[in-house]
Amino acid sequence: MWFKQISFYPLKNKNGLPDAETLAAKLAEAEFAPVQGLDWFSEGFAAPVPFSPELVFPADFTLGVALKKEEKVLPxxxxxxxxxxxxxxxxxxxxxxxxxxxxxxxxxxxxxxxxxRAFTRSSRVQAVFDTKHGYLLINNASSAKAEAMLTKLREALGGLEAALPNTKQNPSSLMTDWLLKGACDGGFELDDMCELKGTGDVVPTVKVSKQDLTADEVVQHVKNGKTVTQLGLVWREQIAFVLTQEFTLKRIQYLDVLQEEAESHGDDAALAFASQVLSAESLSTMIEELVSYLGGWQE
Structure with missing residues (x-):
């Protein structure tokens, strides 16, 4: 399960999460059913992997789930x-x-x-409980869709102690500092894209793509008072992604070393198991490193 974008929630009590069997039983009470009659939409939990009807896909310290939505379309x-x-x-x-x-x-x-008699369209949002690091990772950078997943999980589980990521330093400030000095801390490197915004009634926005971010013409935007709202980064030569000011991750690309390690595991089930574990481990570890440079979590 290679997530291409991430919204995430730190879990306050990761040890209090249900096991796979209990979680599946809870989700079964809110299982997806096709939209009927005069209803406009239907939403519920569905199988997260195509080769199994089970509502939870356990893989080592991770639990994969999926929320399916079906909507009627009337032009x-x-x-x-x-x-x-x-x-x-x-x-x-x-x-x-x-x-x-x-x-x-x-x-x-x-x-x-x-x-x-209307046509229907369906969409699916996948998520993984990382019980080792204590995160709920949701495969969508949209706050509305991430909140919808969290809400349905809370309803199914009778509560879930999860909160928006709130660090002592905001991501925009850190990204602006990194761009200004032309280098990142730790295992992070600048990639080749960023978005900067100014202030005022009409907010000026500058988007830079496929360009050296240490170039004078890019850094000058920061010196002129703009702040970075999105920044392309590479982490430990394993993951390329775009960090946003809301602390979501977009355009995630897993570089060869992770892909090759997962693909060495064989059939569909083994590959899904390996990719879910490897992506959760790498993403959670990367998030924790980012949090350390953001001053840690707000109390």
Whole structure:
């Protein structure tokens, strides 16, 4: 399970997490069911790996889960066209104008008639409980989707002590310092992209891509008062990623050494096991190193 983007939550009581069997039983009470009738969407837990119907995929110190959402799709243009035809039909048949309130009632009736026959689209968000390091890693950098996963897990488990990552120094400040001095601390190196923002009523934004971040024209933006909101980094020649000011990770790329180690494990199940463990171990260790340079967690 190679996550391409990450929102994460530190777990306050990692030893209090349920085991795989108990977690699966809890999630089964909120298992995904296809959207029905006049409902617009359905959301629930589904199998995190394609080769097994189980709701939890345990791998060493990790527990993989997935939240599936199915939504009905009714294009606004289709409803509008049908509504216009219906209004025209009434006007011609009854020789009167159709008011706004009646149009709204007709629109709702048309929507209800179409909804059971509407197309559906599905999406899936995967997550891993890292019980060794004490993190919930969610494969999405969207705060809304990460919060949706956390909320459903809390409902299923009857509570989950997890909080947003809140460090003593904010990531934007650290990224700005690293860009200004042209080098990072520890196992981190500058990659080739960044985003900087200024201040004011109309916030100026500068995006730099595929460029040497130590170049004078890039560093000058910081000297002119802009702060870094996204920064491309490489960690220990293993992972390339973009760090954001919200402390999410985007555009994660696992470099050859990790990929080769996972692929040496054989069939689909073994490969999934290895990739989930290796990605969780490397990402959590990298996060902990970042936290140390951010001054640690706020109490």
């Amino acid at each position: 606004a243009g289709v409803i509008r066209d049908i509504l216009e035809d219906k209004v025209l039909e009434i006007q011609n048949a009854e020789a009167r104008n159709v008011g706004r309130k009646e149009k709204q009632e007709l629109k709702e009736q048309i929507t209800d008639d179409l909804l059971p």
